[in-house]
Amino acid sequence: MNLTQDTIFIPGATSGIGLALALRFQERGSTVIIGGRRQELLERLRAEHGFGTVHIDTSDPESIRAVATEVIGTHPELNAVVLMAGIMVAEDWHSPEGFLDTAEATVATNVLGPIRLIAAFIEHLRAQPRATIMTVSSGLASAPLKVTPTYNASKAFVHMLSESIRLQLADTGVQVVELVPPAVRTALMPGHEDNERAMPLDEFADEVLTLLETQPEAHEVLVERVKFLRFAEVRGDYDEVVRILNATDPHANGTAGRR
Structure with missing residues (x-):
């Protein structure tokens, strides 16, 4: 990514990590279009920060197709x-009753959403001199949190999808970069914003920007805090990492979050 001149679309950027990165991309000189489901937030963020904004539901294939047409039409330089x-x-x-509806909704958003978004934008991105697809997985793709089985699995899917399409798109100008967050203080789940064990949001976003600027060819964006999870199997302490993760997690009774 060239953050001084890229045009970047971020569905899921009305709060949390998405918004924090959108603000930093814009500060570096990029043109940023954000998408989300909450129209009032989109309007406020457009007024306050000058973002381009679009209403999108990434669990809805029709919404994705319509937004792709709109964003490409208004920003043909999107890359x-x-x-x-x-x-x-x-x-x-x-x-x-305890998981089926939730699991299906998680797959629709976290698995089918990225697939459909890539399908909607890939031909346009391939036509650019250089372009980037940034996927977002999680440290929980490498070590499971017991209360969120489908979320963990969906992020493991995103990781392997990223690895695979990077190989296929190696003959194009499209770079595939995987962002791998640890627990970050956001509203993704109840209590996360006040979780002292989670990484402060601004600290995370600043470290991500530093990594993108200093390691522009990296396949994964790994802040130091996520390496405890990401490399557990490589280090040979996977069982201990899983034990620590689930012994200290304060969200066993959490319900839901969205970004």
Whole structure:
């Protein structure tokens, strides 16, 4: 990514990590279009920061197709898409009532959403001299949090999807970059904003920007705090990492979040 001149679309950027990165991309000189489901937030952010804004539901294929047409039409120079939108919801797999609806909604947003967004933008991105698809996985793709099974699995999917399409698109000008957040103090789940064990949002976003600027060819964007999870199997301490993660998690009774 060239943050001094890119045109970047970020679905899922009305709050949390998405908004923090949108602000920093814009400060560096990029043109930023943000998408989200909450129209009042979009209007406020457009007024306060000058973002381009679009209403999008990334669980709805028609919404994705319509927004892609709109964004490409108004910003033909678009050359980066950050697949930020996602949900994280606690589940109880002891009975179908405890997980089935949640699991299906998580797959629709976290798995089908990125697939459909890439499908909607890939031909346009391939036509640019250089372009970027940034996927967003999680440290939980590498070590599971017991209360969010489908979220963990959806982020493992995003990781392997990123690895695979990077190989396929190596003959194009499209770079595939995977952002791998640790727990960050956002509203993704109840209590996350006040979780002292989670990384402060501004600290995370600043470190991400530093990594993007100093390691422009990196396949993964890994802040130091996420390496405890990301490399557990490589280090050989996976079982201990999983034990620590689930012994200290304060969100066992959390319900839902969306970014």
